[in-house]
Amino acid sequence: MAYNICSSSSSLSHDPHLFFSSFSPPLALQFALFQPTPRLKQSNHSITLKPSLQLTQVSSQIPVSERTHPPNPPNSQSLDEKANSSSKSYIWVNPKSPRASQLRRHSYNARYASLSKIAKSLDSCNPVEEDVFDILASLGDKIVEQDAVIVLNNMSNADTAAIALKHFQQRFELNKETILYNVTLKVFRKCRDLDRAEKLFDEMLERGVKPDNVTFSTIISCARLCSLPKKAIEWFEKMPSFGCKPDDVTYSVMIDAYGRAGNVDMSLSLYDRARTEKWRIDAATFSTLIRIYGTSGNFDGCLNLYEEMKALGVKPNLVVYNSLLDAMGRAKRTWQAKSIYREMMNNGFEPSWATYAALLRAYARARYGEDALNVYREMKEKGMELNVGLYNTILAMCADVGFTDEGVEIFEDMKNSENSQPDSWTFSSLITIYSCSGKVSEAEATLNGMLEAGFEPNIFVLTSLIQCYGKANRTDDVVRTFDRLLALGITPDERFCGCLLNVMTQTPKEDLDKLTICIDKANSKLGYVVNLLLDEESIEEGIFKKEARELFDAIGSDVRKAYCNCLIDLCVNLNLLEKACELLDLGLTLEIYTDIQSKSPIQWSLHLKSLSLGAALTALHVWMNDLYRVLESGEELPSLLGINTGHGKHKYSDKGLAGVFESHLKELNAPFHEAPDKVGWFLTTKVAAKSWLESRHSHDVVAA
DNA sequence: AGTTCTCTCA
Numbered sequence: 001m002a003y004n005i006c007s008s009s010s011s012l013s014h015d016p017h018l019f020f021s022s023f024s025p026p027l028a029l030q031f032a033l034f035q036p037t038p039r040l041k042q043s044n045h046s047i048t049l050k051p052s053l054q055l056t057q058v059s060s061q062i063p064v065s066e067r068t069h070p071p072n073p074p075n076s077q078s079l080d081e082k083a084n085s086s087s088k089s090y091i092w093v094n095p096k097s098p099r100a101s102q103l104r105r106h107s108y109n110a111r112y113a114s115l116s117k118i119a120k121s122l123d124s125c126n127p128v129e130e131d132v133f134d135i136l137a138s139l140g141d142k143i144v145e146q147d148a149v150i151v152l153n154n155m156s157n158a159d160t161a162a163i164a165l166k167h168f169q170q171r172f173e174l175n176k177e178t179i180l181y182n183v184t185l186k187v188f189r190k191c192r193d194l195d196r197a198e199k200l201f202d203e204m205l206e207r208g209v210k211p212d213n214v215t216f217s218t219i220i221s222c223a224r225l226c227s228l229p230k231k232a233i234e235w236f237e238k239m240p241s242f243g244c245k246p247d248d249v250t251y252s253v254m255i256d257a258y259g260r261a262g263n264v265d266m267s268l269s270l271y272d273r274a275r276t277e278k279w280r281i282d283a284a285t286f287s288t289l290i291r292i293y294g295t296s297g298n299f300d301g302c303l304n305l306y307e308e309m310k311a312l313g314v315k316p317n318l319v320v321y322n323s324l325l326d327a328m329g330r331a332k333r334t335w336q337a338k339s340i341y342r343e344m345m346n347n348g349f350e351p352s353w354a355t356y357a358a359l360l361r362a363y364a365r366a367r368y369g370e371d372a373l374n375v376y377r378e379m380k381e382k383g384m385e386l387n388v389g390l391y392n393t394i395l396a397m398c399a400d401v402g403f404t405d406e407g408v409e410i411f412e413d414m415k416n417s418e419n420s421q422p423d424s425w426t427f428s429s430l431i432t433i434y435s436c437s438g439k440v441s442e443a444e445a446t447l448n449g450m451l452e453a454g455f456e457p458n459i460f461v462l463t464s465l466i467q468c469y470g471k472a473n474r475t476d477d478v479v480r481t482f483d484r485l486l487a488l489g490i491t492p493d494e495r496f497c498g499c500l501l502n503v504m505t506q507t508p509k510e511d512l513d514k515l516t517i518c519i520d521k522a523n524s525k526l527g528y529v530v531n532l533l534l535d536e537e538s539i540e541e542g543i544f545k546k547e548a549r550e551l552f553d554a555i556g557s558d559v560r561k562a563y564c565n566c567l568i569d570l571c572v573n574l575n576l577l578e579k580a581c582e583l584l585d586l587g588l589t590l591e592i593y594t595d596i597q598s599k600s601p602i603q604w605s606l607h608l609k610s611l612s613l614g615a616a617l618t619a620l621h622v623w624m625n626d627l628y629r630v631l632e633s634g635e636e637l638p639s640l641l642g643i644n645t646g647h648g649k650h651k652y653s654d655k656g657l658a659g660v661f662e663s664h665l666k667e668l669n670a671p672f673h674e675a676p677d678k679v680g681w682f683l684t685t686k687v688a689a690k691s692w693l694e695s696r697h698s699h700d701v702v703a704a
Numbered sequence: 705a706g707t708t709c710t711c712t713c714a
Contacts, residue, residue: 217706252707
């Protein structure tokens with residue numbers, strides 16, 4: 001793509017914020033560093049590690065058969081029975097030998113696997129005591145509290161988890177009841193059920209079980225997962241009254257909760273506090289902070305945090321990279337997203353779904369068409385499913401950059417997907433894709449498909465359709481679509497009116513009245529200005545400009561330039577040069593256009609980059625008059641004169657401004673020629689310009 | 705037993 005700068009040589013070393021090329025430790029070492037600190041799993045066979053020769057029994061629970069065969073399904077034989085049947089066959093191993101640790105791990109893994117199978121059956125059984133207790137009975141008699149913790153910790157069904165908890169409470173004297181409550185709270189959090197979590201907390205208090213920091217951080221994170229950050233803060237503030245003093249993990253959660261509640265300052269002050277009090281700040285917290293900065297638009301802050309993190313010796317993990325990629329995507333700093341991704345890959349990370357999602361959004365937002373498609377293809381290759389949002393993002397990009405066939409193909413893929421069926425946004429993008437490429441019947445068919453799928457056409461769809469009909473010169477269909485919009489009770493917005501205005505610039509003179517009526521209905525102020533513009537009777541001087549000014553003052557800054565461009569185009573089409581000049585002048589006064597003319601000692605230039613053809617021609621006309629006045633006053637022209645049209649080759653216009661402008665320059669007999677080394681520039685010399693300006697003026701005088 | 709990642713441009 002012409003404007004794809006991603007593969008350009010823009011080097012990071014120019015960027016003061018980033019020095020990614022700094023050395024990295026060897027891969028193997030990094031992997032070692034990324035390993036989570038192994039936690040000693042407490043198991044039933046207490047192992048006293050003293051002299052190296054002490055022998056330890058490692059098979060108190062798991063039968064010998066399980067050391068070589070996979071465990072049986074949990075219901076076929078109770079774990080307890082298995083334990084009994086094996087109780088006579090001990091083997092003794094040096095506890096420090098590799099064999100011992102292998103066996104320990106194996107026996108733990110086997111038990112863990114059985115317990116998590118039980119958790120799975122509990123998840124899918126009826127939420128009645130009878131069924132839940134039945135399944136739990138298969139645990140046998142010799143279960144310990146730790147087993148109960150493992151079962152609950154692996155569950156995700158809040159109803160059956162509550163019953164299971166009750167069972168365990170009835171079953172044995174618990175001495176770590178808080179832990180059991182905490183893992184049950186985790187299940188409720190998985191179900192995003194804050195209500196239930198809060199009720200369970202009350203029950204803890206009633207039973208005299210003391211909540212701890214884990215209890216609070218679980219409830220707090222549950223609140224934030226339920227998008228109730230204010231609740232999270234409430235819970236945090238409750239901690240001291242229960243004798244709990246927030247620790248590093250609590251602060252980590254709260255940094256996130258404050259960030260999501262929109263209280264960025266509070267997040268940052270917690271971070272500051274954590275730093276000054278020399279708490280351990282881990283990668284998770286940094287990724288949270290980066291996300292907070294990213295969503296609040298402080299993109300330099302993201303990069304600074306990243307540097308700070310590395311300076312503190314905290315290794316970035318995948319989530320940190322994902323947050324950074326997401327932030328750079330939002331910031332439209334696509335090249336930085338690219339280098340972060342490269343760094344991540346060089347450090348041996350495997351991209352996750354979130355990585356691809358962030359990359360895809362970054363590329364799509366910046367219209368890096370090929371890059372975005374590559375991410376899409378890579379995800380498909382890896383069997384990752386895109387969600388509706390990602391599909392829509394990439395389809396919107398296809399519409400923007402003119403990837404018609406690719407867009408259609410992706411839409412088909414989406415229809416075949418399991419969980420990502422097209423929504424109204426999808427249809428809207430597809431209609432835009434067809435509209436922009438002038439495929440009227442396909443656009444119409446897609447609209448019908450959208451209706452069949454049960455979606456109402458929205459303003460975006462109808463805006464696209466109007467554009468589509470306008471381009472095809474089907475004025476009556478434009479009007480019909482406009483009436484449809486009104487019939488649906490949709491209020492035309494500024495963008496929609498801008499689109500109608502744009503259609504007018506492509507419509508034959510005899511059809512303009514039909515569209516003026518629409519515009520009048522949509523926005524009377526705009527309608528009035530358009531009517532004044534079209535009015536052939538002379539109006540009082542200054543009225544047109546005054547009304548146009550009021551219009552520009554009344555509309556949003558995002559559409560001002562589009563409106564001004566269209567109005568000037570209309571003037572130029574109708575040969576109303578004077579009104580065109582008035583509008584251009586107004587555009588300059590209101591700073592809708594800036595820096596159209598520039599002067600350096602050796603070259604004067606005309607910059608037409610974001611101007612429509614009509615506006616560009618008007619600006620050229622004004623410039624030529626200005627230059628002639630300079631000549632008249634006896635001043636010297638500089639040695640070079642240049643016109644910059646930009647290379648702006650938009651996918652959907654047959655030619656960019658550069659191409660169209662060139663033929664106009666020829667028509668005017670202007671001596672400007674395309675610069676061979678600078679794309680989008682037309683240059684001439686002082687001498688050529690002078691004689692041309694003079695001949696043109698005498699020609700004008702004769703014509704007048 | 706607790707903290708991060710799934711926020712779609714009009």
